[in-house]
Amino acid sequence: MRRKLALMTGAGSLCGVTPALANGWNMPVGVTDVSRDIHSLHMTIFWICVVIGVVVFGVMFYSLLRFRRSRHTDSANFHENTTVEILWTTVPLLILVGMALPATATLRQMYDTSEADLDVMITGQQWRWRYEYLGEDVGFTSSLSTPRAQITGEEERQEHYLLEVDEPLVLPVGRKVRFLMTADDVIHSWWVPELAVKQDTIPGFVNENWVRINEPGIYRGQCAELCGKDHAFMPIVVHAMESDEFDTWLADRKEAAAQEALGVDREWALDELMERGEQVYNSVCASCHQVDGSGSEPAFPALAGNEQLLSDVEFHIDVVLNGVPGTPMAAYRNNMNPVELASVITYERNAWGNETGDAVQPSEIQSRLE
Amino acid sequence: MALNQLPKPTPQHSTATAAGGVAEETHDHHDQPPRGALRWLLTTNHKEIGSMYLIFSLTMFFIGGIFALVVRAELFQPGLQLVQPEFFNQMTTMHGLIMVFGAVMPAFVGLANWMVPLQVGAPDMALPRLNNFSFWLLPVAFTLLLSTLLMPGGGPNFGWTFYAPLSTTYGPPSTTFFILSLHIAGISSILGAINIIATILNMRAPGMRMMDMPLFVWTWLITAFLLIAVMPVLAGVITMMLMDINFGTSFFTAAGGGDPVLFQHLFWFFGHPEVYIMILPAFGIVSAIIPTFARKPLFGYASMVYATASIAILSFLVWAHHMFVVGMPLVAELFFMYTTMLIAIPTGVKVFNWIATLFRGSITFETPMLFALAFVVLFTIGGFSGLMLAISPADFQYHDTYFVVAHFHYVLVPGAVFSIMAAVYYWLPKWTGHYADERLGQWHFWTSVIGVNLTFFPMHFSGLAGMPRRIPDYSLQFADFNMVSSLGAFMFGASQLIFVWVIIKCVRGGVKAPAQAWEGAGDLEWTVPSPAPLHTFETPPEFKPTSH
Numbered sequence: 001m002r003r004k005l006a007l008m009t010g011a012g013s014l015c016g017v018t019p020a021l022a023n024g025w026n027m028p029v030g031v032t033d034v035s036r037d038i039h040s041l042h043m044t045i046f047w048i049c050v051v052i053g054v055v056v057f058g059v060m061f062y063s064l065l066r067f068r069r070s071r072h073t074d075s076a077n078f079h080e081n082t083t084v085e086i087l088w089t090t091v092p093l094l095i096l097v098g099m100a101l102p103a104t105a106t107l108r109q110m111y112d113t114s115e116a117d118l119d120v121m122i123t124g125q126q127w128r129w130r131y132e133y134l135g136e137d138v139g140f141t142s143s144l145s146t147p148r149a150q151i152t153g154e155e156e157r158q159e160h161y162l163l164e165v166d167e168p169l170v171l172p173v174g175r176k177v178r179f180l181m182t183a184d185d186v187i188h189s190w191w192v193p194e195l196a197v198k199q200d201t202i203p204g205f206v207n208e209n210w211v212r213i214n215e216p217g218i219y220r221g222q223c224a225e226l227c228g229k230d231h232a233f234m235p236i237v238v239h240a241m242e243s244d245e246f247d248t249w250l251a252d253r254k255e256a257a258a259q260e261a262l263g264v265d266r267e268w269a270l271d272e273l274m275e276r277g278e279q280v281y282n283s284v285c286a287s288c289h290q291v292d293g294s295g296s297e298p299a300f301p302a303l304a305g306n307e308q309l310l311s312d313v314e315f316h317i318d319v320v321l322n323g324v325p326g327t328p329m330a331a332y333r334n335n336m337n338p339v340e341l342a343s344v345i346t347y348e349r350n351a352w353g354n355e356t357g358d359a360v361q362p363s364e365i366q367s368r369l370e
Numbered sequence: 371m372a373l374n375q376l377p378k379p380t381p382q383h384s385t386a387t388a389a390g391g392v393a394e395e396t397h398d399h400h401d402q403p404p405r406g407a408l409r410w411l412l413t414t415n416h417k418e419i420g421s422m423y424l425i426f427s428l429t430m431f432f433i434g435g436i437f438a439l440v441v442r443a444e445l446f447q448p449g450l451q452l453v454q455p456e457f458f459n460q461m462t463t464m465h466g467l468i469m470v471f472g473a474v475m476p477a478f479v480g481l482a483n484w485m486v487p488l489q490v491g492a493p494d495m496a497l498p499r500l501n502n503f504s505f506w507l508l509p510v511a512f513t514l515l516l517s518t519l520l521m522p523g524g525g526p527n528f529g530w531t532f533y534a535p536l537s538t539t540y541g542p543p544s545t546t547f548f549i550l551s552l553h554i555a556g557i558s559s560i561l562g563a564i565n566i567i568a569t570i571l572n573m574r575a576p577g578m579r580m581m582d583m584p585l586f587v588w589t590w591l592i593t594a595f596l597l598i599a600v601m602p603v604l605a606g607v608i609t610m611m612l613m614d615i616n617f618g619t620s621f622f623t624a625a626g627g628g629d630p631v632l633f634q635h636l637f638w639f640f641g642h643p644e645v646y647i648m649i650l651p652a653f654g655i656v657s658a659i660i661p662t663f664a665r666k667p668l669f670g671y672a673s674m675v676y677a678t679a680s681i682a683i684l685s686f687l688v689w690a691h692h693m694f695v696v697g698m699p700l701v702a703e704l705f706f707m708y709t710t711m712l713i714a715i716p717t718g719v720k721v722f723n724w725i726a727t728l729f730r731g732s733i734t735f736e737t738p739m740l741f742a743l744a745f746v747v748l749f750t751i752g753g754f755s756g757l758m759l760a761i762s763p764a765d766f767q768y769h770d771t772y773f774v775v776a777h778f779h780y781v782l783v784p785g786a787v788f789s790i791m792a793a794v795y796y797w798l799p800k801w802t803g804h805y806a807d808e809r810l811g812q813w814h815f816w817t818s819v820i821g822v823n824l825t826f827f828p829m830h831f832s833g834l835a836g837m838p839r840r841i842p843d844y845s846l847q848f849a850d851f852n853m854v855s856s857l858g859a860f861m862f863g864a865s866q867l868i869f870v871w872v873i874i875k876c877v878r879g880g881v882k883a884p885a886q887a888w889e890g891a892g893d894l895e896w897t898v899p900s901p902a903p904l905h906t907f908e909t910p911p912e913f914k915p916t917s918h
């Protein structure tokens with residue numbers, strides 16, 4: 001027990017110096033109370049291991065040097081010692097109990113998702129994240145924004161290579177945010193190291209987790225569960241803002257969403273639809289069908305010059321709304337609003353040399369969704 | 371060679387006389403074995419089958435190794451240079467599958483085939499024809515598995531853990547063949563395990579009680595029970611996948627009322643004991659080698675047996691520590707954290723026993739001993755990171771990162787694989803009649819140790835800093851660690867060429883080994899001549915147990 005205490009205090013005092021070292025090669029301390037607790041558990045168990053390691057390997061290397069054949073020709077013959085055997089079973093047990101107690105406390109805290117101030121639904125999709133602020137009518141998808149040319153090396157890679165997105169998740173500082181997490185296709189895992197949140201998003205299930213961020217800033221993470229070819233290319237960016245700033249942001253987004261909802265009823269011009277459609281397409285569809293609509297056969301069909309598609313607008317609308325079950329092509333009816341749906345379909349029918357001239361109207365999509 | 375310096379009688383943990391154990395040269399009651407390829411196809415001799423297992427395993431080790439080098443080459447720098455993500459995923463998946471099922475497991479079965487009958491004083495395995503069949507299933511299984519790489523849509527690309535629905539609804543068309551090949555490999559393992567159990571329980575030399583058996587035999591006995599318990603679970607889960615893919619069921623498809631998490635529970639109920647299947651025989655090997663070269667009996671023989679049994683039993687109660695972030699209820703999370711932490715105790719006992727065996731011994735450092743000592747140190751480092759991973763709250767940060775990759779490679783490469791290499795160097799004199807070239811062996815050892823640590827140590831850092839596993843491209847802050855890992859991997863890979871050279875050289879010739887090839891060795895295998903004749907212990911040896 002004495003030894004355990006010594007270990008713990010030793011570990012504690014060393015923990016103090018680590019944040020300075022912990023830059024780029026250790027677990028980040030993070031910006032939530034939970035992340036700090038986890039970091040200190042991590043450092044404690046680490047130092048316990050170091051101390052045990054020093055003792056065990058110390059005895060081992062001492063024996064190897066001291067009792068090598070050239071210095072010690074007469075080997076002893078003992079092969080039992082009840083006292084040490086009891087000792088080296090019970091001492092580790094005590095150390096483990098000492099470790100289990102704080103771990104249990106932290107875990108209980110992590111599991112307490114009650115009394116949240118804000119609920120955000122996080123949906124993993126091959127290969128992007130969708131965020132919805134529940135009860136606020138605000139939702140959007142967030143995709144990798146690193147240009148392809150940087151990945152292939154034709155352009156110089158920038159600081160946040162592969163850890164940048166078109167639209168970050170915006171969260172308030174100081175409020176308890178509950179995440180409801182699910183997936184549309186395969187299992188993904190939403191992970192931001194500095195928030196110490198890693199939770200699998202599983203199709204058909206809703207997992208819960210939560211954060212209360214202490215400091216405003218931009219925190220980056222990645223999908224942590226292998227989810228297919230672009231697993232490496234579905235990063236997460238969280239933009240944590242002061243509470244009032246966040247409220248303004250949310251109000252703006254609500255306003256914009258309401259504007260777009262109004263837009264459902266009016267007649268949209270082809271240019272307008274194409275402009276909006278290009279944004280949507282590049283953010284959501286391009287990972288499979290490619291920016292130039294060329295797809296990558298046989299897994300992902302080309303949309304450019306796709307005769308079947310271009311001759312049959314009904315089919316086109318149906319595929320995008322309802323997906324193709326059993327393939328990676330998801331149903332987008334619940335993921336996008338009518339304006340986005342209409343504009344992306346219109347875009348596909350008129351971009352990359354597809355020249356149907358069709359302008360699919362949001363109102364038409366709206367009537368199908370009902 | 372340090373061996374011939376000081377002749378000194380060695381304390382042995384069992385003394386055996388095998389006057390009648392050695393087969394006479396005139397050996398005429400068998401039919402002449404068929405010649406050429408047919409001889410190897412039809413052999414029922416445990417030594418020949420053991421050699422075939424070992425050669426098969428070494429071949430797979432190189433194939434799986436090449437896949438790993440493709441992965442490491444792509445990860446040498448950020449960006450996509452050599453392969454596309456689709457192919458990268460096939461490489462990580464195949465690397466894992468081949469190494470686990472094709473290299474490590476068959477190597478241990480091969481060692482068991484060779485050594486278990488020799489160590490218990492039996493003339494052969496209990497079921498020799500079954501033994502032949504178990505082996506020949508393996509080339510079939512792995513040819514099929516490798517052929518999926520050439521099929522349309524490519525081979526398995528969903529990780530060696532093949533989580534549904536990525537491997538079912540979203541898997542490539544070749545997945546059905548992957549399932550078939552795993553079934554065949556699984557049958558091979560089950561049959562092999564039955565054979566080993568039957569041999570150990572029924573064919574020990576008169577006078578050899580269970581608690582007199584060498585630890586390699588003990589650990590394999592326990593491993594074989596683990597295999598029989600969990601391989602059917604694997605068979606079950608892949609059959610459910612097969613049904614989901616081809617017959618419209620929805621075991622793992624949420625849309626049809628199924629449960630993707632169920633897949634993980636079933637997989638890890640198999641998978642965790644599987645991890646111990648790959649390490650328990652290693653414990654047995656190290657427990658043979660350390661006493662031999664410390665010239666001192668193994669410390670705590672009985673506690674070693676009990677520790678092995680406790681690890682085996684606990685292995686059925688810890689599976690969900692691989693699933694701490696799937697959203698289990700709090701109580702489950704706590705239960706699996708506590709049971710996992712408990713495993714540290716029997717594992718610690720083993721390490722302490724090995725070190726106590728060294729204490730006040732008279733130690734020499736031949737190649738097998740070097741590998742065994744490196745095993746103790748590096749496996750323990752893997753054990754430490756395992757203990758860290760057991761702390762469930764911290765695992766929310768570690769899970770699915772390179773920290774985990776570092777952890778399991780430390781227990782599997784300088785763990786399981788080093789123990790196999792130690793065993794090969796240890797028993798080569800018995801198999802070939804020649805000592806392995808000591809200088810080359812030392813070269814192999816040092817390049818492997820340095821290579822392994824260069825490869826896997828930096829992965830602890832990249833993982834903690836936030837690099838997820840199974841990604842073909844990564845952000846810039848991980849670049850340095852990955853470059854070092856890749857260089858280390860190529861060094862480790864190249865150093866295995868030395869290993870092959872040593873083996874070939876040793877088979878061809880070298881310093882002649884006597885029956886008792888290592889003066890400090892004490893089990894029955896050292897009472898038969900080196901090389902061990904095709905037939906040994908046709909009359910059971912007389913076994914005189916000494917105290918444990």
Ligand SMILES: [Cu+2]
Pocket residue numbers: 124127187188189223224225226227231234
């Ligand atoms: Cu993902």
